[in-house]
Amino acid sequence: MELETVEEKCSGCTTCRLACAIENFREVKPSLAVLRIEGRFPAPGDYRIHVCDQCGACADVCPVAAIQKSESGVFLIDEDECTGCMVCVTECPYGVIVDRGNTLAPIKCTLCGACAAACPRDAILLK
Amino acid sequence: MIHGYAGTILRVHLSDGRIDKEPLSEQLAETYIGGRGFVARMLFDEIEPDIDPCGEKNIFIAATGPLTGHFLPASGKTHFGSKSPATGGYADSNMGGHFGPALKYAGYDALVLTGKAKEFSYLFIEDDTVEIRPAEKYRTKGALTAERMLKDDLGDDFQVLTIGPAGENGVRFACISHDFGRQAGRTGIGLVLGAKNIKAIAVRGSGGLSVFDLDGAYAKGKDAFAKVRAKPGFKGWTPEGTAGLTNWANEVGVFPTRNFQTSYAEHYEQINGKAILDRLKITDKGCSCCPTPCGKYGFAKTPLGQAHVEGPEFETIALFGGNCVLETIEEVAYANYVCDELGLDTISAGVTAAWVIECFEKRILTESQIGRAVSFGDLESIVFLLEKMAFREGVGDLLAEGVKAASETIGKGSEHFAIQVKGLEWTGYECRNAPSMMLAYLTSDIGAHHGRAWVLGHDLAGSWSSVHDLIVAGGAKEKPPKGLVTEKSADYVIHSQHERPIFDVLGTCRLQLMELGFEGEHYAELYSLITGKKKTWAELLSVSEKIWHLTRVFNAREIKDFGRSSDYPPRRLCEDPITTGPNEGYLIPMEDIEFLLDAYYLARGWDKNGIPTEATLVEKGLQDVVESMKPLGLLS
Numbered sequence: 001m002e003l004e005t006v007e008e009k010c011s012g013c014t015t016c017r018l019a020c021a022i023e024n025f026r027e028v029k030p031s032l033a034v035l036r037i038e039g040r041f042p043a044p045g046d047y048r049i050h051v052c053d054q055c056g057a058c059a060d061v062c063p064v065a066a067i068q069k070s071e072s073g074v075f076l077i078d079e080d081e082c083t084g085c086m087v088c089v090t091e092c093p094y095g096v097i098v099d100r101g102n103t104l105a106p107i108k109c110t111l112c113g114a115c116a117a118a119c120p121r122d123a124i125l126l127k
Numbered sequence: 128m129i130h131g132y133a134g135t136i137l138r139v140h141l142s143d144g145r146i147d148k149e150p151l152s153e154q155l156a157e158t159y160i161g162g163r164g165f166v167a168r169m170l171f172d173e174i175e176p177d178i179d180p181c182g183e184k185n186i187f188i189a190a191t192g193p194l195t196g197h198f199l200p201a202s203g204k205t206h207f208g209s210k211s212p213a214t215g216g217y218a219d220s221n222m223g224g225h226f227g228p229a230l231k232y233a234g235y236d237a238l239v240l241t242g243k244a245k246e247f248s249y250l251f252i253e254d255d256t257v258e259i260r261p262a263e264k265y266r267t268k269g270a271l272t273a274e275r276m277l278k279d280d281l282g283d284d285f286q287v288l289t290i291g292p293a294g295e296n297g298v299r300f301a302c303i304s305h306d307f308g309r310q311a312g313r314t315g316i317g318l319v320l321g322a323k324n325i326k327a328i329a330v331r332g333s334g335g336l337s338v339f340d341l342d343g344a345y346a347k348g349k350d351a352f353a354k355v356r357a358k359p360g361f362k363g364w365t366p367e368g369t370a371g372l373t374n375w376a377n378e379v380g381v382f383p384t385r386n387f388q389t390s391y392a393e394h395y396e397q398i399n400g401k402a403i404l405d406r407l408k409i410t411d412k413g414c415s416c417c418p419t420p421c422g423k424y425g426f427a428k429t430p431l432g433q434a435h436v437e438g439p440e441f442e443t444i445a446l447f448g449g450n451c452v453l454e455t456i457e458e459v460a461y462a463n464y465v466c467d468e469l470g471l472d473t474i475s476a477g478v479t480a481a482w483v484i485e486c487f488e489k490r491i492l493t494e495s496q497i498g499r500a501v502s503f504g505d506l507e508s509i510v511f512l513l514e515k516m517a518f519r520e521g522v523g524d525l526l527a528e529g530v531k532a533a534s535e536t537i538g539k540g541s542e543h544f545a546i547q548v549k550g551l552e553w554t555g556y557e558c559r560n561a562p563s564m565m566l567a568y569l570t571s572d573i574g575a576h577h578g579r580a581w582v583l584g585h586d587l588a589g590s591w592s593s594v595h596d597l598i599v600a601g602g603a604k605e606k607p608p609k610g611l612v613t614e615k616s617a618d619y620v621i622h623s624q625h626e627r628p629i630f631d632v633l634g635t636c637r638l639q640l641m642e643l644g645f646e647g648e649h650y651a652e653l654y655s656l657i658t659g660k661k662k663t664w665a666e667l668l669s670v671s672e673k674i675w676h677l678t679r680v681f682n683a684r685e686i687k688d689f690g691r692s693s694d695y696p697p698r699r700l701c702e703d704p705i706t707t708g709p710n711e712g713y714l715i716p717m718e719d720i721e722f723l724l725d726a727y728y729l730a731r732g733w734d735k736n737g738i739p740t741e742a743t744l745v746e747k748g749l750q751d752v753v754e755s756m757k758p759l760g761l762l763s
Contacts, residue, residue, distance in 0.1 A: 008410070009411075010410075011410065011411040011412055011413035011417070011420035011422070012412060012413055012420075013203075013413040013414065013415060013416055013417045013418070013420065014225070014415060014416070015198070015352070015416045015418075018197075018198045018416065019198065021335075022198055022341070022345050026341060027335040028196070028197060028198065028335050028336040028337075028338055028341075029232070029333075029334065029335030029336070030228075030232070031232065031332070031333040031334070031335075032335075038283070039283075039306075039307075041275070041306075041307035041308075041424075041435075042271055042275060042307050042435045043435050044409070044435075045409045045410060045424045045425070045426065045435045046409055046410045046424075047410060101333075117349075118198075118349070118352070120200075120352055120355075120356060120417075120418030120419075121411075121418070121420075
């Protein structure tokens, strides 16, 4: 399974970000969302969807190997192992690992699919 | 804790830089709910009578609603309010985008600006940090340009609203711009910011919102998105957005054309929604949580210039494509861009430009007075006039006062075709064959605007059909009978005047209900789940009704000699029959206008002069308003 994006369908509504925060953290707080929508205005005048594609760059840079690939192919943060150095936040090529602020470990996409289910434009798909 | 709300009202006293954060009053939230409700009550309570709208004593309010920023369809609205520089009365105007949600996530339900900044400034809000910052580098910059500059300076995830040169230069129909194409366009709200020396407001919020029943609200939000997506209009209306009305408006003959001389533009297929999709569009552009994005962002190239621009949406198509007779969608879009960058409301600017051109045609204004020859259909003429307006240069100094004041200054019969009510220029629906819609325009609390009631379906199709269904049904199969004016118009208008503005109260967009037929009861359920306060849709509408009486009283207090004559149409619309098109010859004469107003005032519980009676105000829960108005001797 992975998230697939269809950027020409995105209209920048960011419903995905609210769904992500509510589904994973039970908060109406889009600053927690682990995906980003980038509006490029006034030119070229379009949207880019930045989601975790489970590339594993975070696991590669984690100094304590707290990020491991699960059997389903999803990279997950082991909160017991994480030291809170936030290197993964800095190094994520898509900028979608988030320092939650009130927890030691940052947060990343678990491929729950809430964003895809919520997108009213079918611009994010869980495949 | 008040669930659903951020819980705080932010007050910035610009004159001395004081910043107050006051808890949101539970009573205010309960009785006026939010958005327009907050605006109406705070303006009535906090503005001294008779102040100058452009003076330090006016206040500027940006208010969200309880549903703003929550997980439900189109929860991105922000409502602005003030005493209007355009009408001298009640002003509000709203916009979509992402500003309102960001303001709430930063911790504020509403922002109130008082006084005037000593230096040209912008307001910076990032959660608890609120600062009045110098804005000299953004001075004179276009509204779109300034937004880009601020995002580059602060971060792309700041939500920014700006004014353009028009707001800086005292134009009475200056607008607020946000998200590269969303505007709070009406009532000169952009001038209120400019008069306070504020170029922009930038906000970033990292906080969250409490919800009474999170699981229930999340499930209902999902259900609401699914139900909107299941409406036929989701696929039928969304692709063209509001521009999809253009064909219908011409088929039924309600499209203001050539300064409202007629209601049909022969070239409408060159400026319709299909033309946008074929020739301009790059992407759909939606507001926060909107499943049906009406924004069509694109690129327009004309001999005069080229630009990236959002839109044009229907109103701009009507006022520039019809009223100023620009003949291609590219030209309409370019005029749209010029207005957006200058910070001019496209509606008021389109009406005012058309008025000047007709003055020139009738030799009321000369080439030397205007600065050049101007003509309908000529993009160069239009852009020339827009730039003059925004900088108040030459004839622009007159035009910047709005079409009512300009026509009163010029005289020579030009008042006859200055298309406005209460000093606010008329929007994109011609009504000489539509008595209910005519009444809606006349009695709108901010002046001639369609946002308060839209009842063309009743006039032309005899139903409460959604806009999508009206478009699908196509042009009128039979003309409405001439001269059929009944009391029923008052009932339709009153219902719509409660239903449409309740969305401005809740902080969501009305288009899902109006254009697609998504039922209002869903919003009542969402309101109850999010806030924990039980209210039915009918109870929400009763709040909207109370606000309607309050804004009427505000106008009576603020506008000299306010009353029945304030609701009269421009003479063209009750004396000159439509000249061409499906409704050629149609007219609603003044005696019928008087009949409609009588019916409306009676149904409202207002006196013959259109002022709410003491008994009506008490019945609607506005006893305290009666007490404050009694000394002024304005109530019967």
